[in-house]
Every structure is written in structure tokens, then in C-alpha cells.
Amino acid sequence: EIVLTQSPATLSLSPGDRATLSCRASQSIRSYLAWYQQKPGQAPRLLIYDASSRATGIPARFSGSGSGTDFTLTISSLEPEDFAVYYCQQRSNWPLTFGGGTKVEIK
Amino acid sequence: QVQLVESGGGVVQPGRSLRLSCAASGFTFSSYGMHWVRQAPGKGLEWVADIWYDGSNKYSADPVKGRFTISRDNSKDTLYLQMNSLRAEDTAVYYCARDGRSGYSSGCPDYWGQGTLVTVSS
Numbered sequence: 393e394i395v396l397t398q399s400p401a402t403l404s405l406s407p408g409d410r411a412t413l414s415c416r417a418s419q420s421i422r423s424y425l426a427w428y429q430q431k432p433g434q435a436p437r438l439l440i441y442d443a444s445s446r447a448t449g450i451p452a453r454f455s456g457s458g459s460g461t462d463f464t465l466t467i468s469s470l471e472p473e474d475f476a477v478y479y480c481q482q483r484s485n486w487p488l489t490f491g492g493g494t495k496v497e498i499k
Numbered sequence: 500q501v502q503l504v505e506s507g508g509g510v511v512q513p514g515r516s517l518r519l520s521c522a523a524s525g526f527t528f529s530s531y532g533m534h535w536v537r538q539a540p541g542k543g544l545e546w547v548a549d550i551w552y553d554g555s556n557k558y559s560a561d562p563v564k565g566r567f568t569i570s571r572d573n574s575k576d577t578l579y580l581q582m583n584s585l586r587a588e589d590t591a592v593y594y595c596a597r598d599g600r601s602g603y604s605s606g607c608p609d610y611w612g613q614g615t616l617v618t619v620s621s
Contacts, residue, residue, distance in 0.1 A: 393561075426607050428544075435594055435611040436536075436544065447609060479544055483606025487560045488534075488546040 394418050394482050396491035404499040411467040413494045415480035420460045424484040427456055427465045430493075431476045439478075440465065470496070501525040501610040503595050508615030511585055521578040521595030521612055529553070529573035532604030535580050537591035538614070547593070548580065549604045556603070562588075585619045592616050 395418040405411055415425065423443040428436040438447040440456035443463060453468040467474055475498050480491040507519040521533070535547040548559035548569040557569050568581040578595050593615055596608030 424606070430544075435613050437611070438599070438607075438609045441599060441607050441609075481544070481546075481607075486558050486606070488549070488606050490544040490546065493543045 393487055394421060394485050394489050396480050396482055396489055398478075398480060398491035398494045400494060401492070402495045402497060404497050405470055406499045407470050407472055409470050409499075411465075411470055411474070411496055413465040413467075413478055413496075415458075415463040415465070415491050417461045417463075417482060417484075421482045421484035423459045424482055425456075425458070425463050426481045426483065427454075428479045428481065429474075429476050430479065436479065467496075501597060503597065503610060503612030505593065505595050505612045505615035508593065508617045510618045510620060512621050513586060513619055515585055516581070516583045517585060517617060519580040519582065519593055519595075519615060519617070521580075523576045523578065523597070526597070527601075528571075528576040530601040532598035532600070532602070533569075533571060533578045534596045534598060534604070534608045535567075535569060535578075536594045536596055536608065536611075537589075538594070539588075539591045542591075545591075549598070549606070550578070551603050552601065558604075582617070585617075587619050590617060590619050 427440040430436045444456045502524045504522045534549040550557045550569045566584045570579045596611040599607040599609035
């Protein structure tokens with residue numbers, strides 16, 4: 393099973409700041425990584441798939457990069473609605489696995 | 500627009516069974532793979548199982564293998580999760596989700612339902 397490790401666990405930032413979230417895989421997953429956003433009481437929303445492709449309707453301030461074992465989600469300038477928990481997920485090997493999440497909170 | 504509505508959750512005793520349903524609309528259900536993903540209270544996301552567009556292939560996570568069965572009825576646009584021998588650690592919100600590619604399951608859920616809570620407790 394591929395283990396995904398997200399860091400940091402919590403990111404305390406202000407609106408307008410740049411957010412950089414990391415996801416590391418226990419073995420190479422090529423570019424088969426997705427990022428999801430989840431707000432309290434809501435279902436996850438797909439942001440990025442295949443490491444760097446934005447999903448339908450996702451604003452350009454969200455971008456993804458990386459391949460192999462190291463991946464990054466960047467939010468260029470935080471909007472108030474971006475404060476949430478973010479998960480990475482790999483689809484290189486079954487079982488599909490998720491990282492433990494990074495909470496982006498208001499500083 | 501894509502809509503997924505889960506139902507069937509509730510409180511159940513350990514060792515008992517429960518069947519979840521997910522009614523799909525707004526897309527051609529029979530063309531897409533589907534997933535179940537769960538989230539224990541206050542915890543992260545855990546993939547449970549997926550099924551190809553035609554039901555010909557299914558995969559499940561080790562913690563539920565042999566106890567949970569994913570299935571679908573394309574004539575009713577509905578996905579199911581039959582859960583047997585339930586344990587306390589199965590307590591979670593269960594989400595159904597559509598796969599992002601038509602055909603086989605690519606492993607990337609794109610649209611998610613709002614979830615249904617399953618509580619396993621005596």
C-alpha cells in the first residue's frame with residue numbers, strides 16, 4: 393500500500409498569503425496524484441488531478457506540481473473561502489490511498 | 500448537473516448488516532466507474548471500494564474485504580454498498596463518488612455526494 397504523508401499538519405496564514413502544501417509518497421506514483429478541499433460538514437471537492445491539471449471550475453489561484461514522490465499544492469493568494477482541509481490522493485496503485493490532510497487556518 | 504444522493508445510514512449493532520444506496524442523476528450513470536469513500540468522525544478520508552461502469556470489476560480495501568460488497572444497478576442509476584459483520588471501527592460518514600473518467604475506474608473520484616452516517620454501536 394502506498395503511504396502519502398502530508399505536511400505541515402496545520403498551516404496558519406492570513407488572507408492574501410501564499411499557501412504551499414506538501415504531499416510525499418512512499419514510492420513513485422508518477423503523476424497520479426489528486427488534491428481535494430474539504431470544508432466542515434461538506435463533501436470533498438476535487439481541485440487538481442494528475443498532479444497539475446485543474447478540475448472543472450477551479451480558480452487559477454490553485455496550482456499543483458510534482459512527480460514521482462514529491463508533490464505540492466500552491467494557493468497563490470488565499471481567499472476567505474480557501475480556509476479548509478486539503479487532502480492528496482494517489483491512483484497509481486490500488487488500494488487508492490489518501491494523505492492525512494493539511495488544515496489551512498486563519499492566523 | 501451531477502447529483503449523488505446517499506441513503507441507508509443509521510445506527511446498527513456490531514455484527515449486523517446495513518445496505519447503503521447512492522442515487523445518481525445528471526450524467527450517464529452506466530458509463531462511469533463509481534467509488535465509496537468513508538470518513539470516521541474527526542478523521543481523514545479512507546477509500547472503501549470501487550466498481551467499473553458495467554460492474555465487471557470491483558476492488559475493495561483490506562479492512563472491508565470479505566465483509567463489504569459494492570454493486571450497481573444501471574437500470575436504476577443506483578450504486579450500493581452491502582455492509583455485513585459491522586464493527587465499531589466502521590463508524591463513519593460514507594460518501595459515494597463518481598470516477599473522473601468514463602469506462603473503467605481511473606481511481607480519481609470527481610463528484611461526491613453529501614454522505615450518509617453509519618454508526619456501529621451496541
